[in-house]
Amino acid sequence: QAKKAGGDRIATRDSHTQPAATARLNLESDLRLALGRNELSLHYQPVIDVKTGRPVGLEAFLRWEHPTLGLLQPASFISLAEDSGLIVPIGSWVLNQALQQTQHWRNTLPGAKDLTIFVNVSVRQLQDLRFVDTVRDALCTTGISPDAVTLEITESVLMDQRELPTAIVQGLHACGVGLAIDDFGTGYSSLSQLRWLSADTLKIDRSFVSELGYKDPSSASIIQLILGMARVLNLSVIAEGVETPTQLNQLRRLGVRHAQGYLWSTPVPAHEIPKQLQAHATEPTPRNAQPRELP
Numbered sequence: 001q002a003k004k005a006g007g008d009r010i011a012t013r014d015s016h017t018q019p020a021a022t023a024r025l026n027l028e029s030d031l032r033l034a035l036g037r038n039e040l041s042l043h044y045q046p047v048i049d050v051k052t053g054r055p056v057g058l059e060a061f062l063r064w065e066h067p068t069l070g071l072l073q074p075a076s077f078i079s080l081a082e083d084s085g086l087i088v089p090i091g092s093w094v095l096n097q098a099l100q101q102t103q104h105w106r107n108t109l110p111g112a113k114d115l116t117i118f119v120n121v122s123v124r125q126l127q128d129l130r131f132v133d134t135v136r137d138a139l140c141t142t143g144i145s146p147d148a149v150t151l152e153i154t155e156s157v158l159m160d161q162r163e164l165p166t167a168i169v170q171g172l173h174a175c176g177v178g179l180a181i182d183d184f185g186t187g188y189s190s191l192s193q194l195r196w197l198s199a200d201t202l203k204i205d206r207s208f209v210s211e212l213g214y215k216d217p218s219s220a221s222i223i224q225l226i227l228g229m230a231r232v233l234n235l236s237v238i239a240e241g242v243e244t245p246t247q248l249n250q251l252r253r254l255g256v257r258h259a260q261g262y263l264w265s266t267p268v269p270a271h272e273i274p275k276q277l278q279a280h281a282t283e284p285t286p287r288n289a290q291p292r293e294l295p
């Protein structure tokens, strides 16, 4: 294992016997420094109104420019951040950065005054009552309207309500921010759990979207079921991971109103967002993308 610059870590001693554990320890101590070293950044992906083809919101995704490993995706460090507790300060940075950036775009870009922002939140962040203060502070310092902010919580959180104290849920509702259930359909949340959380949005997991268009019609049926449930509970729905025009057309036919995915854009660095929003703002809806009128 390569020794990193300045990395006189005790842990490297074990690198022959426990390479994976050592790598993790190294990565953890690097992550501890990442915030202060300005190595974290957010990438943004538009949430599209499929009727108009226009971006109505953005989802923020964390990226880590590691000094030697290069740009890291959340899969390689989020669980580490969660287990070490580092997700608390990092998550607070994410929230402030995303809200500040979005408020700046709302104030300065033509046609972006109602832009909304979706921020992913880990269970670990939701277990400390101070998280509600973090949210309130971020709203205050950035001046963004709480209506414009939705926090995304993965569905698995709902499966064990002890993970998510009621006081925190109530505190977040009192702040006025929206709650979305991420990766919906992959867990086993019940209607009563959904009602208890009183979320605003369900995000249909990418796995259902990616199976659309294949012979097996079950994912279309599942999406239909989610839409029906959302209607009853008065929730909005966003389809995640839309990659092909076929998937988009099917989603439209099923009545999905909002979507995101590589079909429109991968998550991009903040500096690319103004030109993306601009391009979309002037681009007419393609003829073959005309939505079917829905009741």
Ligand code: C2E
Binding pocket: 045, 060, 061, 062, 073, 074, 075, 078, 091, 094, 120, 121, 122, 152, 182, 183, 206, 240, 241, 242, 243, 260, 261, 262, 263, 266, 267
């Ligand atoms: P998620 O919130 O469900 O995000 C969707 C993931 O799918 C993102 O990966 C996104 O880049 C990717 N994606 C978007 N469109 C497509 C598509 O059309 N096709 C495919 N194949 N993938 C697509 P990413 O950025 O690697 O994030 C992975 C997960 O890490 C996120 O899942 C979220 O749970 C977590 N995460 C990301 N940023 C943060 C953060 O700031 N805080 C916390 N707590 N978790 C985060």
Ligand code: MG
Binding pocket: 059, 120, 152, 182
């Ligand atoms: Mg998400």
Ligand code: MG
Binding pocket: 182, 183, 203, 205, 206, 240
């Ligand atoms: Mg998701």
Ligand code: MG
Binding pocket: 154, 182, 183
């Ligand atoms: Mg997720």
